[in-house]
Amino acid sequence: MESAMTLTSNTLVYFVALPLLSSALLLLLGRRADRWGHVLATTVAGATFVFGLIELFAMVGRDEYSRAVHQKVFTWISVGSFQVDAALLLDQLSICFVLLITGVGTLIHIYSIAYMADDPDRRRFFAYLNLFIAAMLLLVLGDSFLNLYVGWEGVGLASYLLIGFWNKKAEYATAAKKAFVANRVGDLGLSIAIMIAFAVFGTVTFKGIEEQAESASQAAMVAIGLMLLLAAAGKSAQFPLQSWLGDAMAGPTPVSALIHAATMVTAGVYLIVRSNFIFDNAPTAQFVVVLVGAITLIFGALIGMAKDDIKKALAASTMSQIGYMVLAAGLGPIGYAFAIMHLLTHGFFKAGMFLGAGSVMHGMNDEVNMRRYGGLARYMPITMVTFGLGYLAIIGVPPFAGFYSKDKIIEAAFNLGGTKGIIFGSLTLLGAVITAFYMTRVFMMTFLGKKRWSDGAHPHESPFLMWAPMVLLAVGSVASGFLLYSGKRLEYWLKPVVDKHGHSHEEFLSHTTVTTLALSAVAIGVAIAIMKYRGDVPTTAPENVSPLTKAARRDLLQDDFNEAVLMRPGQALTKVLVATDEKVIDGAVRVVAGAAVGSARGLRTIQSGYVRNYALLILLGVAVLIAAVWVITA
């Protein structure tokens, strides 16, 4: 291992502090900040992006092993050997995220100014957005699992607040709560991972654990790895904790774009890649990561095929694409860089498509049902083009971004080798077919065909503030893949963080073969979709469909499963315990109290109130006493 040098900095804290303070300011000032709140929030987001760019250029200027920057802000928790500093670490991995978060974040801020213009609570919305940016930056900048945890729950809170932003609708409030609780299941995993890490290593910093990672027992590493995976599954909507993501679309669309597509949901991938030193030493855990990724990528794709709600279809697609990333991250050093690459490109095209969806909804009186769209290309040309570029990127058409990133994941999966390689490779290919199918379906149902909307709708193009961010994201969807891929730029950039030892792998299938396979998969998917949706689309969803479609419409029954296995037994248990507390535990206490009262009532009858009775009793008592004394002394 080359000795890495870490520079110290005293400016990193502003990444977190600025958005956090602006958020607090907007919340505390209340209505007084209504007029300029969005401007402040957007300026701060933009400033952090510029700040990130400066850091990036400074980093590029240094040599490969001294790029990381570290700042200890203050001693946070210090008890015995448990020492945790509030400290930030900016290295090659985190800078990718910083730029993604602040870059996409700024664009979405700008978009939201127009999108939320009519909402009386726009200031509160921007306060939440900045809270999210602060938490997400802390998540990727924290130098220990505990600092990461703070950001981790912080983004969960921001997501909760934003999903439930329009919580006047009861089901939106429920969706927010569901997201938070599902995330908390994951958080339990992270807590347990922290507990094990401290018991095993005596520290929770990434650096401290990495240094000792090789000498830890296999069992401990697998345990930590699996717990981290649980955390990642909660945050990144991976199987079996994925069911909250679809409901999370209750939030305003910019939120879905920023949090539930581009950034927060990919935090799980970040966690796995960041913990590479753990997973590299725990092959069993790695295999489970791949498995979860593969299951989710198919799972999400299947759901995506059946959804008529444009946002839910995109959410299912997000789930599936993150499945790709998780799968890649589970492949170890050969996959980490590609997981991050796909994460970045996905950030562009998925955020772009969500903004496009928002733009469509904006023009269609918040209608989300794609069966009520159709033929919108004529009315919303910019939205159609930007959405279209994102669409081409996600299905993996060269030379758009998704082509490079997804292609490399498929290749890496095949290169796992042996049966495993063939199985997972084929699954990624199958995923590509389905992705091509459902994305084509979304595009055709929305923009092509005949108009199916009611007379009340007057579709129109969105204002400049909305389409400008979409255009910029579309540029990213086109160019980011090639930029990151060419010359293995991202691979070399991340190498000092995720692949210190250098790895070699045998090529199982040649690059050309994989590309051919992937492109044919895309072609098949697109072809099927075109054949199926070429004609008229019924405005109500047909009922006579296969059981699989029915299941997919219900999110492949995950909710039903959760309800039957967790919720109902939980509610029953709660009822039983409440009754037990009342009847058995408190009951026992009341029995004791009742016995005391009862015996008192019995003894009270002796107290007749007649003086002679008392006198008689006294007399008898004296007699008994004398008798007793006599017996004892005799």
Add this chain to the structure above:
Amino acid sequence: MDISYYLYLSAILFTIGAVGVVIRRNAIVMFMCIELMLNAANLSFVTFARINGNLEGQMVAFFTMVVAACEVVVGLAIIVMIYRSRRSASVDDASLLRR
């Protein structure tokens, strides 16, 4: 005369007093019975003082008399008050403490 006769007399007086307290209802009569018991006890004390040849028993007897006198003062006052309010000196009527 055998000194134990005093003790027999004391026991008989005490028994009469005790039975009186238990069976009579008139407060005044019960009161007199109590006095009877006290005096029976006094008789015993004095007798024992005589037997033992010291003054302790006589001292206690005087003590008892003082207490009895106090008791009479308080007790009669109560009885008079009860009689005034209820026109009866029967103790069974005054079983208010029971409730």
Add this chain to the structure above:
Amino acid sequence: MSTLTILGILPLIGALIVATLGKSDARRAKLVAFATSIITALYAIVVAIGFQIDRPGFQFVESREWIPAFGITYGVGVDGLSLVMILLAVILVPIVILAGWDEAEGGRWSAKTFYILILILETMMIGVFAATDLFLFYVFFEAMLIPVYFLIGGYGSGERIQAAVKFLLYSLFGGLLMLASMIGLYVMANDQIGKTFDISALSRLEMSSTTEHLLFLGFFIAFAIKAPLWPVHTWLPDAAKSATPGTSVLLLGVLDKVGTFGMIRYCLELFPNASKTFTPFIITLAVISIIYGAFLAIGQKEIKRLIAFTSISHFGFIVMGIFAMTTQGHSGSALYMVNHGFSTAALFLVAGWMIKRRGSSLIADFGGLQRVTPVMAWSFFIAGLSGLALPGLSSFVSEILVLVGTYTRYPVAAVIGGIGIILAALYILIPVQRTLHGPTAPGNENLADLNLREKIAIAPVIALIVLLGFYPKPALDLINPVAETTIAKSGFTDPAPTVGSERR
């Protein structure tokens, strides 16, 4: 007179002044009580500043003969742990008085009596944490019940008398066991070292293991009832439901801490071996409390009972941390006591305002408050987030310390206790959703938001919750030395990291 005695007497003086006021002069009684509590709090802060962190043992010590026939002294002194508990108490009292400005109305007696009781209670709270003589501790421990009994029974709502009696009987039962154990200790001390109730002297007694176990149980049961631990918890929900919000804050925030404080100070110090023997049993009870309290909280329909059950869950965490016998667990528990005090205070006060405005304490009667009364809703929400130990708020630091500290010795308990993290999200977010979110429920449309007085009362609590979450160092600096000495005295050392000890 030493500083601590003055601190303890200050509220009493206030109580005397209130007593001289006219019966109908409620307003002046409030003002005097509030001013007294503020002066006491300020004085306590001055005392705390004079506390030397790096000096071991008790500080501000004072010892006078009290009942020499039994070797009983008036002995007071504080270490870091008792100091933070005293600070918690004296900070909460003025907040409680200010928050529940009209709380005494509708009581059986006058407002004057209410404030006399509160101030007397404050003296008792200071005394119970400052006592270094076991007998003195016991006196405060039991005497504290009297003002609380009248506060619940005289000024509460609903079945207040039943709740007060239940509280009193439970506590007296525990106190009786403790008295028996204490007499046992005294008798042994009399045989071995002479008549004394001094804690440090008593902790050096030699005793057979059976004796130690029995005496330990006497103390532990008393403290477990106070804390309260499952299954002797049923008095708490009733008391919390019937008491005024302010009384509930003092009851759950401070008085119940006497139980966990006693476990650290008396159970562990006096009976280290017995503590060791009973640890698995107690940890089990603690884990049951965590999960049981959480489920019960989820199942409640009434806000105040819900908060009471969340506290039972939190007390489970505290007890688990104490008996995990690691520095992290101990410091975490001690910090948890402080944090729980503030977050429960915030929850109860805001819940009290909500209930007073709506005229009902049923969760189902609320809805959509976020739009009607935003400040009140936010206060409730932040207090709730602190209750579910959100990172960045104070409870998180203590909860993760307890979990980490427990895991190094009892991994299974820590993991099961960790499930409480998920359940906490449910028991907080369900009432948050039902009361704050959703459409505005009928009867909620015209509720008034917090007024200035209420804002001033809640602001310091929320500020402390946030501050201690980001920067717990001031509290930890006070607590850590005590945790380290207690662990060392009980004959434990923190488990070392296992890495390297088991090579692959």
